[in-house]
Amino acid sequence: QITLKESGPTLVKPTQTLTLTCAFSGFSFNTSGVGVGWIRQPPGKALEWLALIYWDDDKRFSPFLRNRLTITKDTSKNQVVLTMTNVDPVDTATYYCANLVPRGAFGGFFDYWGQGTLVTVSS
Amino acid sequence: QSVLTQSPSVSGAPGQRVTISCTGSSSNIGAGFDVHWYQQFPGEAPKLLIHGTNNRPSGVPDRFSGSKSGTSASLAITGLQAEDEADYYCQSHDSSLSGYVFGTGTKVTVL
Numbered sequence: 001q002i003t004l005k006e007s008g009p010t011l012v013k014p015t016q017t018l019t020l021t022c023a024f025s026g027f028s029f030n031t032s033g034v035g036v037g038w039i040r041q042p043p044g045k046a047l048e049w050l051a052l053i054y055w056d057d058d059k060r061f062s063p064f065l066r067n068r069l070t071i072t073k074d075t076s077k078n079q080v081v082l083t084m085t086n087v088d089p090v091d092t093a094t095y096y097c098a099n100l101v102p103r104g105a106f107g108g109f110f111d112y113w114g115q116g117t118l119v120t121v122s123s
Numbered sequence: 124q125s126v127l128t129q130s131p132s133v134s135g136a137p138g139q140r141v142t143i144s145c146t147g148s149s150s151n152i153g154a155g156f157d158v159h160w161y162q163q164f165p166g167e168a169p170k171l172l173i174h175g176t177n178n179r180p181s182g183v184p185d186r187f188s189g190s191k192s193g194t195s196a197s198l199a200i201t202g203l204q205a206e207d208e209a210d211y212y213c214q215s216h217d218s219s220l221s222g223y224v225f226g227t228g229t230k231v232t233v234l
Binding site: 037039046047048049052060061062063096101103106107108109110111112113114115116 | 125156157159161168169170171174175180212214215216218220221222223224225226227228
């Protein structure tokens, strides 16, 4: 079955760089169409899509955070890494990674999610 | 930066039917992109509830159904049950933003 799990620091200081890892199983980037995305949720607030990487290394970013995000994949390790630079307290959130099922040339939905990891940005 | 707007909350008695609206624009729902729905319980990750406007993954009860018209979509819960009390989010793709968008979320309360 498909599982995903996020890992990374629970506390980050303002202006630092946040690095999160998503380790997954049950699917592979060797399969055409596979994608893994990152979504975050500030406490008590809505979900916000951040970034996505596809099997062919194509990448998509939220235009609101594009200049602060990097996403990479390690096909051999079944991992995806998200980095966010210059973090601020408003970046405090639970960060989820999820498996994308693509629909058409664009679009798709997230059918399996990790449990999420809470990241607090505070000095 | 939610571009899909949902009613903040809806409530109903057990057995009743409730609907959750998701309003978008011509660059997302109105452009023909599919709408998907997620259910989230407190402290848990979101769970896919409906994909492709009205397709239920295995295990999702048929009391959940979706529809779409123009720039809006709806999720209906018929025969509301206490276990349906949760937050619900719609999701689509936006051509102007070249990315995925989520709704503002709706809290369903069972009276």
